[in-house]
Amino acid sequence: MSRFLRISIGISILFFLQQSIYSQVGIGTTVPDPSSVLDVSSTTQGLLIPRMTTAQRNLIATPAVGLLIFDTDESTFCFYDGASWVKLSAGNTANDYTGWADYVDGTYTSASPFVVSTTKLTLPNDADVVRDSQKPIDVTTFYDSTSSTITGRDGDGINIVIEFKARPNTTSESRLTLTIDIGAPVGEIYKRDFVLNKGNDVEHYYLSSFNAYTLGTWQANGGIVKVVSTASIDIYDIRYVITRTHKAR
The missing domain is CATH 2.60.120.1120 (Sf6-type phage tail needle knob)
Known part of the structure; x- marks a missing residue:
């Protein structure tokens, strides 16, 4: 292998590692937004997160704050606030709590x-x-x-x-x-x-x-x-x- 080829391969690897460390991940786009870690773009499909029953949701061991799931019993998204699961429903008011x-x-x-x-x-x-x-x-x-x-x-x-x-x-x-x-x-x-x-x-x-x-x-x-x-x-x-x-x- 020529010295020039070895140098070219080395530069390519360094460039790839730099991109892996500092760049964002884009799905459906080659120019992910710089403020995002993951940028999913589509005009024909959506993002599907884990779906489960209330019982299955409650069996999640030590859920992280902010963990998001879709509760199929309640037909709503829920996130964990550090103490309990909270429904993400539009227009929550004081009466909801x-x-x-x-x-x-x-x-x-x-x-x-x-x-x-x-x-x-x-x-x-x-x-x-x-x-x-x-x-x-x-x-x-x-x-x-x-x-x-x-x-x-x-x-x-x-x-x-x-x-x-x-x-x-x-x-x-x-x-x-x-x-x-x-x-x-x-x-x-x-x-x-x-x-x-x-x-x-x-x-x-x-x-x-x-x-x-x-x-x-x-x-x-x-x-x-x-x-x-x-x-x-x-x-x-x-x-x-x-x-x-x-x-x-």
């Missing part, structure tokens, strides 16, 4: 109640019936029935309604106490007492509504409804209605 969901237990009934006494227990709710068509577009669920936790996002404001029927198993006066346990280092918050007058086997209706804000501890651990009583009480027809009143900034 507020909303409510309803979770109704299907296990404990009047004929087969949940019995609470002096030992503090987790109030059960298997979310047998879920109405969540009005929940915010960036919230997967307000309540995780597998762990009995009310989910939270750092900085959100929420309203929680807890509803059930209570029937004392004693003729003496009794008192129910409910709290939300968000774990260490905070523990139990939002304590509510409910006094049941004398009356063995008399049905009472419990309804509590309170506004809360969820910060880092609630986001990390979730909130679990705890219940304890001064005497044996049957509890059934349990229902949670959870509403986001403010989206964290």
